[in-house]
Each structure stands twice: as structure tokens, then as C-alpha cells.
Amino acid sequence: MRITEVHAVYPKNHHVGSSWRTHFWQIAVRIDTDTGVCGWGYGGGGEGAVRVVNGHFRDLLLGREVEADQEGIARTWDELYKACVPYGRRGIAIMALSGIDLALWDLAGRLAGKPVFELLGGGGERNRIRAYATGSQLSRSRDSGFTAVKTSIQPRATTTPSEAADAEKEAVSVAVEWATQARQMLGPQALLMVDAYMSWTPALAVSMAQALRESDVYWLEDVLLPDELEDLAALRTRIRPSLLAGGEHEFTHYGFAEVARAGALDLWQPDVTWCGGLTAARRIVDLAQRLGLAVVFHRGGEVWGLHLIASGAGEDLAELVIGSGGTGGQTLWRGEPQADNGYLTVPDGPGFGVEINTDFL
Numbered sequence: 001m002r003i004t005e006v007h008a009v010y011p012k013n014h015h016v017g018s019s020w021r022t023h024f025w026q027i028a029v030r031i032d033t034d035t036g037v038c039g040w041g042y043g044g045g046g047e048g049a050v051r052v053v054n055g056h057f058r059d060l061l062l063g064r065e066v067e068a069d070q071e072g073i074a075r076t077w078d079e080l081y082k083a084c085v086p087y088g089r090r091g092i093a094i095m096a097l098s099g100i101d102l103a104l105w106d107l108a109g110r111l112a113g114k115p116v117f118e119l120l121g122g123g124g125e126r127n128r129i130r131a132y133a134t135g136s137q138l139s140r141s142r143d144s145g146f147t148a149v150k151t152s153i154q155p156r157a158t159t160t161p162s163e164a165a166d167a168e169k170e171a172v173s174v175a176v177e178w179a180t181q182a183r184q185m186l187g188p189q190a191l192l193m194v195d196a197y198m199s200w201t202p203a204l205a206v207s208m209a210q211a212l213r214e215s216d217v218y219w220l221e222d223v224l225l226p227d228e229l230e231d232l233a234a235l236r237t238r239i240r241p242s243l244l245a246g247g248e249h250e251f252t253h254y255g256f257a258e259v260a261r262a263g264a265l266d267l268w269q270p271d272v273t274w275c276g277g278l279t280a281a282r283r284i285v286d287l288a289q290r291l292g293l294a295v296v297f298h299r300g301g302e303v304w305g306l307h308l309i310a311s312g313a314g315e316d317l318a319e320l321v322i323g324s325g326g327t328g329g330q331t332l333w334r335g336e337p338q339a340d341n342g343y344l345t346v347p348d349g350p351g352f353g354v355e356i357n358t359d360f361l
Contacts, residue, residue, distance in 0.1 A: 013025065037107060052088070089251070129306060153175045205235055219243040222245075232246070285313045
């Protein structure tokens with residue numbers, strides 16, 4: 001197939017003025033071909049990534065012949081990655097590349113009349129995937145049938161060392177209260193996880209692990225900055241039996257190879273729409289498998305991650321962020337599965353099985 005147009009748009013989602021998401025949240029990417037079929041992808045990086053797609057990447061892709069299979073898409077990924085190395089081995093450029101890669105996979109599925117998980121070599125054995133709810137509303141998660149939940153615990157902002165110490169104690173207390181309540185509401189077999197979103201110190205991580213030991217918390221996530229690999233590696237044995245999880249802010253298999261060399265994490269969490277798309281995510285999973293490490297995709301309950309999981313990649317566990325949303329009940333992608341008693345069914349239509357909601361464009 002020959003690519004005839006490439007276009008990215010920053011959807012008109014609900015943004016929060018004080019949040020980075022206002023400028024750098026998710027983008028939609030469309031690729032048109034001379035077959036008359038188009039493909040849609042999803043990336044990160046907001047306004048910056050739109051410029052990368054509609055500028056440099058579009059110039060490289062227009063008129064290009066691409067084979068609609070794994071090898072052809074991988075070759076395109078490698079060439080685009082090499083082209084953006086001077087300005088983007090991580091971050092916005094790779095988030096933009098994620099949108100391109102996913103659009104190409106969607107195209108390949110639509111042309112073949114098959115869901116992406118089949119193109120990835122899966123037969124849909126995991127067509128019904130266990131989801132875990134990320135959010136603060138335990139009763140809502142319980143009533144919706146979830147048996148796995150995650151919350152975010154971050155110490156309040158402070159200005160003095162004494163205030164910081166008090167804030168850390170408060171955070172530990174909040175975490176213990178949440179975990180105790182979660183165990184009471186969801187039972188002893190439920191999975192409980194805590195996300196620090198890069199806000200803890202190593203000492204606080206150890207205190208959290210000790211305080212949460214009786215609640216059997218499965219993992220502690222994004223404890224430190226992703227660059228602090230040596231400190232993360234030193235924490236792994238100190239927080240057990242909880243696992244040290246992270247990786248949503250890491251990019252490509254090259255980045256995860258650095259994580260592996262440092263021995264920094266027990267469980268990897270690449271985001272398919274940020275780390276470089278399906279092509280990069282598959283390479284990351286292959287690396288993790290060789291090392292005997294678990295992979296649970298960040299926001300894996302979105303359709304892009306679900307197809308990977310359905311193909312057999314990573315653990316049979318998908319994150320679903322639940323909350324107010326702020327979109328008036330509408331979603332950007334029509335046909336994206338909704339949780340049913342704590343499980344998600346993977347769409348089996350051509351490509352990713354979803355369509356863009358043009359109201360957001």
C-alpha cells in the first residue's frame with residue numbers, strides 16, 4: 001500500500017489548566033492509503049506530538065510504500081526512529097511515533113479484515129481479560145465487580161523538613177486505611193496496588209512497604225523518578241513481598257534495556273500509546289520474557305493494550321482508569337469495550353475494532 005496522507009489532531013477532550021495533560025495529552029493519528037482504507041492510531045505528547053506527526057513524520061511517509069504486515073510496519077518504525085534520534089529518543093517524538101505505529105497496525109487489520117490480535121499471532125484465547133480499577137472509589141469498584149484495584153498515594157506538598165516528615169506519616173496512614181478498607185470490601189483474594197507517581201523517597205517507600213505488609217499489596221508503582229535506576233534497584237529487596245513496578249515513563253525497548261541492566265524493577269508497565277506503539281511494546285515484552293519479568297501495560301484496558309494482551313503478550317491483567325471523565329458521557333473511541341463484572345472483552349472487528357468520534361475532532 002502507498003501512503004497518501006498523514007494527519008494528527010489534538011482531540012477536544014476535557015483538560016485541566018494546572019495539569020500537563022492540558023498541553024501534552026493524547027493525540028489521534030490518521031493514515032490514508034491508495035487502497036481507499038485508512039487507519040487510526042493513538043499517541044501521547046499533545047500539541048508537540050501533533051507538530052512532529054504533521055511535520056517531519058508526514059514528510060517521511062507521504063508517497064511511501066509500506067507492506068501491511070509485521071515486518072513492513074517494523075521497518076517503518078525503525079526508519080522513523082532513526083530519523084528522529086537527534087531530537088527525540090524519548091518523550092514527545094516517541095509518543096508521536098506511537099500514534100503512527102498504531103495507525104499502521106489498524107490499517108493492516110482493516111485491509112486483512114482481521115482484528116489486530118490475530119495479526120500479532122494470537123487466536124483470541126484471552127478474549128476476556130481481567131481488569132483492575134484505578135481510582136479512589138472502592139465501593140464503585142466493588143459494585144462493578146472488580147477484584148483488583150489501585151489507588152494513588154502522594155504526600156501533600158510541604159516547604160520544610162519537619163512538614164515533610166509529617167506529610168510522609170500522613171501518607172502512610174492514608175495508605176494503610178485504604179488497604180485495610182479494600183481488604184474488607186474485596187476480600188483476601190483481591191489484588192491491591194498503590195501508585196506513588198514519583199512522589200516518594202526511598203525511606204518512605206520502605207515505610208510504606210512495612211506498613212502495608214499485612215494487607216498483602218501486590219505492587220508499589222512509580223515510587224521514584226524513572227531516572228533513579230540505582231536507587232530503584234536498591235529498593236527491590238527492601239519492599240518485598242510487594243513488587244516494585246514502573247515503566248510508564250520509559251520509552252522503546254532501548255530504554256527498557258537500560259532498566260534491565262540496572263535491575264531496577266520487578267514488574268514493567270510500558271504504555272502502548274507512549275512507548276513506541278505495538279512494535280516497541282512487543283520488543284519490550286520479548287526482553288522481559290527473556291529476563292523472567294512480568295509486564296502489565298499502563299492503561300492496558302484501552303483497546304490498544306487489550307489487543308496485545310489478547311495476543312498473549314504480558315500478564316492477563318488490564319488497567320482501567322475510572323473517574324468522572326469530564327466528557328459528558330462521550331468517549332473519543334466508539335466501540336471501546338466497557339467493563340463487565342470486572343472483565344473486558346476484546347473487540348474482534350477489523351483493526352482495533354473502534355471508530356473515532358468526530359465530535360472530538
